[in-house]
Amino acid sequence: RELLNDSLIAKSGHDLKRQLQIANSQGISINGDLEDLLIAGYLVNAGLGDLELEDLSISYIQKIIPSWRNERGKTFSVFNLPPGLPDDIIAKICGARLEAVRQLKPKLWELMEKTGLNKLYHDVEKPLIRVLYKMERQGIKVEPETLREFGRSLKNRQSQLESDIYSLVQEEFNISSPKQLGVILFEKLGLKAPKKTKTGYSTDAEVLESLYDAHPVIPKILEYRQNVKLQSTYIDSLIVLIHPRSGRVHPTFNQAVTTTGRLSCTDPNLQNIPVRSEEGRLIRCAFVPPDSEQRLFSVDYSQIELRVMAHFSQDQAFKEAFLRGEDIHKFTAAAVFGVPVSEVSHEMRDRAKAVNFGIIYGISGFGLARNIGVSRKEADAFIEAYFSKYPGVKQYGEELIARAKQTGEARTLLGRIRKLPELSSRNFTLRSFAERMARNTPIQGTAADIIKKAMVSIDNRLCNNPELGKLLLQVHDELIFEVRGSEWPILAKIVKQEMESAVTLDVPLVVDFKLGTNWGEMTPVQLEG
DNA sequence: CCTGACTCC
DNA sequence: CATGGGAGTCAGG
Numbered sequence: 001r002e003l004l005n006d007s008l009i010a011k012s013g014h015d016l017k018r019q020l021q022i023a024n025s026q027g028i029s030i031n032g033d034l035e036d037l038l039i040a041g042y043l044v045n046a047g048l049g050d051l052e053l054e055d056l057s058i059s060y061i062q063k064i065i066p067s068w069r070n071e072r073g074k075t076f077s078v079f080n081l082p083p084g085l086p087d088d089i090i091a092k093i094c095g096a097r098l099e100a101v102r103q104l105k106p107k108l109w110e111l112m113e114k115t116g117l118n119k120l121y122h123d124v125e126k127p128l129i130r131v132l133y134k135m136e137r138q139g140i141k142v143e144p145e146t147l148r149e150f151g152r153s154l155k156n157r158q159s160q161l162e163s164d165i166y167s168l169v170q171e172e173f174n175i176s177s178p179k180q181l182g183v184i185l186f187e188k189l190g191l192k193a194p195k196k197t198k199t200g201y202s203t204d205a206e207v208l209e210s211l212y213d214a215h216p217v218i219p220k221i222l223e224y225r226q227n228v229k230l231q232s233t234y235i236d237s238l239i240v241l242i243h244p245r246s247g248r249v250h251p252t253f254n255q256a257v258t259t260t261g262r263l264s265c266t267d268p269n270l271q272n273i274p275v276r277s278e279e280g281r282l283i284r285c286a287f288v289p290p291d292s293e294q295r296l297f298s299v300d301y302s303q304i305e306l307r308v309m310a311h312f313s314q315d316q317a318f319k320e321a322f323l324r325g326e327d328i329h330k331f332t333a334a335a336v337f338g339v340p341v342s343e344v345s346h347e348m349r350d351r352a353k354a355v356n357f358g359i360i361y362g363i364s365g366f367g368l369a370r371n372i373g374v375s376r377k378e379a380d381a382f383i384e385a386y387f388s389k390y391p392g393v394k395q396y397g398e399e400l401i402a403r404a405k406q407t408g409e410a411r412t413l414l415g416r417i418r419k420l421p422e423l424s425s426r427n428f429t430l431r432s433f434a435e436r437m438a439r440n441t442p443i444q445g446t447a448a449d450i451i452k453k454a455m456v457s458i459d460n461r462l463c464n465n466p467e468l469g470k471l472l473l474q475v476h477d478e479l480i481f482e483v484r485g486s487e488w489p490i491l492a493k494i495v496k497q498e499m500e501s502a503v504t505l506d507v508p509l510v511v512d513f514k515l516g517t518n519w520g521e522m523t524p525v526q527l528e529g
Numbered sequence: 530c531c532t533g534a535c536t537c538c
Numbered sequence: 539c540a541t542g543g544g545a546g547t548c549a550g551g
Contacts, residue, residue: 177550178533197533199551204534229535233547260544262538269546272537280536305538361542371542428539440543444538448544476538476544 007031012105014038014053014097017255020133022079037101039125040108042256043117047419051256057100060107065096120414124452125255131459131471132253132263139248140270140472140480144239146286151235154227161224168217175224178203189215226279234274234283241268253474260441261416261448263474271475273519284520295485297469298514298522299495300478303328304447305360308413311505312442315392322507329353335389336382355386359393360443362436397439404438412445413503414453447477450509454502455479461494468494480519488515492527 003009004023010033013019023030041051041060048055054065054075067075068085076082078093112118166172169189173180182201186193194210195202205225211218241249249268257264265271273287274280289296301307306328310318321331326341333344333352344352354372355363369379387394401423404410410418418441422434455474462468469483469491479499483491492513500509516522 174550176534176548179551199532202533225535229548232549233536237547258544262544264545266546269537272535272546274536276537358542361544364541366541368542429541432540436542444543447538478538 001028004028004030010035012037012101014056014101017129017133017136018079020130021136024137034126034129035105035109036126036129037104037108038256039129040105040112040121043121043125043416044108044111044115045419046256046259046261046417053097053100053104056104056108060111061100061103063100063103065100066093068093115417116415117417120416120449124414124449124456127456127459128255128452131455132255134459135471135473136250136252138470138472138482139243139246139250140482141246141248141288141290142238142242143286143288144242147235147239147283150282150286151231154231154235158224158227158231161220161227165217165220165224168215168220175221176228181221185211185215185217189217191215226277230274230280230283234280238268238283238286251473258448259418259437261412261445261452262476263448263452265473270473281520285518287519288517289482293484294482295488295515295517296472296519296522297481297483297488297491298478298516299481299492299499299511300514301447301451301499302510302512304450304477304509305443306356307505307507307509308443308446308450309360309393309396310507312446313390313392313396314506315390315396318390318393319507329356332356332386332389336385351382355382358383359386359397360440362397362439400442401435401438404435410438410441410445412442412449414446414449416445416449418445450502451477451479451499454499457498457502458495461498485515488513488525489527492525496527 004011005028011019011030012035014036015038016030016034016036020030037053037056038051041048041056048059054067057063057065068081068089069075070082078097081090081093112121162175165175169184171184171188173184175181179200181203182193185191185203186201191211191214193201194207205222208218208222238249243250249270251265251270252267254264254266263271274283287296303322306318307322310322317335321328329349329352330341330344332355333339333348334341336352336355337344337348339348351372351374354368358368358371363383365376365380365383368383369376372379374382400410404420405423408419408421408423410420418437420434420438420441422430423438425431425434451474455471458471458479462471467484468487469481471479471481473480479495481491481495496511496513499511502509513525513527514522515525
């Protein structure tokens with residue numbers, strides 16, 4: 001315990017955030033530098049897939065760590081070994097793991113050094129481990145009764161929809177089975193199947209929306225599906241995850257999953273709680289601050305990915321739009337459609353927005369056409385007009401791919417690496433995927449770098465003064481805090497300062513604030529002056 | 530255990 | 539020739 005507490009002694013291990021949680025549950029705090037092989041392995045090769053100690057050991061020191069397996073050959077996690085396992089076996093497994101840590105550490109640190117990842121590790125990922133640990137331990141309060149009540153109304157609607165659907169198709173079947181639904185729609189009712197999957201007819205939302213008016217059962221099926229999803233994922237499962245003592249859900253933020261450097265979130269995934277649909281948004285209303293004095297406070301980066309693209313591409317027009325504080329989608333629409341900004345219609349803006357996002361993802365005319373519901377030819381024309389207005393963006397995309405082909409990897413602003421060996425594949429599809437990743441990863445990944453760096457700085461500002469507010473969640477371009485309602489402007493100033501100056505780009509970084517008594521009803525707020 | 534469906538940025 | 543990036547969870551099969 002003394003050693004673990006000693007802040008002058010660095011701690012090496014694998015998945016140290018987990019170790020912090022386990023130690024904390026035993027009333028032990030672990031201080032000192034964290035040298036985490038999981039994070040190092042992730043930075044060295046994020047695309048590797050499994051980064052368990054066993055996997056790193058095979059890849060980097062060519063050693064197999066002994067493990068205990070069940071009858072079917074499945075390995076037990078060391079954190080969940082079967083009860084009654086003899087001590088000498090446990091000792092053998094743990095000893096081998098410790099030895100693997102000892103040998104892996106210099107290997108991985110050397111690889112980080114060689115590939116220029118040291119700074120990213122030390123300045124961002126390492127301090128972020130403790131930030132995420134605190135967020136997980138803090139959790140966010142959820143009102144189970146709000147969820148249950150919404151669940152009851154969903155259940156009623158559900159039975160209504162079921163009987164409507166059965167009577168419309170004159171048959172009872174499992175609406176949740178895409179296989180059975182396909183047979184009903186495309187054989188019994190004789191609707192024309194617009195596309196197929198590997199295993200049969202596709203019945204996804206895109207297909208059903210294209211058939212919206214073709215039969216009165218279609219809208220009911222769409223609503224049924226939305227209902228089932230809300231009920232199973234966002235009501236039933238969420239209630240189970242409320243901790244009985246804290247009244248909160250305590251998600252796990254995974255720092256070593258995504259290929260681009262983003263975080264991911266599980267148990268529950270609070271990065272995909274519904275927000276777009278009115279019904280779905282009701283789920284958010286169950287997420288609340290701990291008492292009536294406090295509020296939830298959200299701060300999100302405005303258009304961070306497009307700003308990153310403006311910076312990297314150095315496109316004059318694109319940069320100017322942000323420097324002048326324009327609405328970027330409106331500005332793009334005006335440029336592409338050749339009208340003044342004041343005459344841009346909603347539809348023009350929506351289409352320009354789709355092109356802006358499409359560009360980030362490595363768009364094709366085909367994909368854009370499908371997305372905004374125009375012909376392939378029209379979509380091609382949009383893209384051409386876009387590139388003629390933003391020639392720097394076009395050139396940047398081409399340069400990115402050329403550069404990535406030379407090095408076999410894509411890099412972000414802070415030097416995060418994604419290996420892309422498929423860039424030299426002779427298979428067109430594989431190569432095209434890699435090319436889109438080469439375009440997208442520097443943008444998505446740089447945005448991830450920026451918010452991670454901001455989280456670390458914010459934590460530094462708040463840690464000596466926890467009454468200012470508590471960071472609860474990160475949703476890719478957004479941070480959510482608990483704050484004493486009357487004091488949100490103090491928190492806002494700190495968070496704004498740290499988020500907007502996390503890095504310096506050639507265009508400004510801008511954040512927006514929202515405040516509310518629950519996560520579903522947040523109102524935009526601004527600092528005075 | 531995989532697939533296809535839905536949810537998010 | 540196939541066709542926008544990154545995730546997680548669920549039910550069905």
